Amino acid sequence: MIFYFTGTGNSLFAAKTLAHEGEEVISMIEAVRSKAFHYTLKDNEPLGFVFPVYFYTVSDPVLEFVSNLTVENAGFVYAVIPCGASIGAAGGFLKSELKKRGLELQRVDALVVPDGALIFYDIDSPEKMGKRLETATKELASIKQAIDRREGNSIKGSPVLGKMGLAAYHACMSTKAFHADEKCVGCGTCASICPSGAISMVDGRPAWTKSKCLKCCGCLGRCPVSAIQYGKKTASRGRYVNPVLK
Ligand SMILES: Cc1cc2nc3c(=O)[nH]c(=O)nc-3n(C[C@H](O)[C@H](O)[C@H](O)COP(=O)(O)O)c2cc1C
The missing domain is CATH 3.40.50 (Rossmann fold)
Incomplete structure (x- = not known):
């Protein structure tokens, strides 16, 4: 097991x-x-x-x-x-x-x-x-x-x-810097996979409705259009998800 x-x-x-x-x-x-x-x-x-x-x-x-x-x-x-x-x-x-x-x-x-x-x-x-x-x-x-x-x-x-x-x-769990950029297609993948249940779809777009999450990076890696960003730095960064989740 x-x-x-x-x-x-x-x-x-x-x-x-x-x-x-x-x-x-x-x-x-x-x-x-x-x-x-x-x-x-x-x-x-x-x-x-x-x-x-x-x-x-x-x-x-x-x-x-x-x-x-x-x-x-x-x-x-x-x-x-x-x-x-x-x-x-x-x-x-x-x-x-x-x-x-x-x-x-x-x-x-x-x-x-x-x-x-x-x-x-x-x-x-x-x-x-x-x-x-x-x-x-x-x-x-x-x-x-x-x-x-x-x-x-x-x-x-x-x-x-x-x-x-x-x-x-614990001092670094704030969700404040997360947002979805203009590429977001409102598919809801991020909300459905977030292990913290921190993302809800509001008017067809993801909203971080909990103040803290695990920071697992699953939403960034698994967004099909790479629309999830964390602050300003992630827009120019690559994305990774293990093939087992594709
Ligand atoms: C919030 C966070 C903290 C991490 N801290 C460490 C760390 O202390 N040392 C390290 O070697 N890797 C660290 N990593 C890298 C992860 O251990 C690595 O990405 C891991 O493979 C993620 O596993 P997963 O794909 O099953 O989520 C960290 C990753 C995240 C998202």
């Missing part, structure tokens, strides 16, 4: 790649919305968590899900954490949160992926993004084999640093 959260698709891609035939891949956002917090594993079934690192830590939807989670018959527990460069304290922080739920995290892998966090910086060239995805795909194959062998590893990152990262993240 694999639980995932994704903004631009890398984590869903990773979760689907890691899953064996018939294995359940469950959205933590959907689970929180429907209050589905209780699960039972088959004998010897591994339990995986796949989600992007934000501010070198674990983000709110994952923490909210984990803090309510109960799992019966759990054995090997692992996490794969997609990142642009480094997962910082995310592994150790997740381990301490899972421990509170009686779950022993045994393996954490950072997975460097094509990074579409374009509210912060421009994305790489398509060639570089393609190479990153190719490398990540190979890396996932070897992680999957290690999981199949139930191979643990050393999990780094202090929960205190994880909480500090979270505080920094």
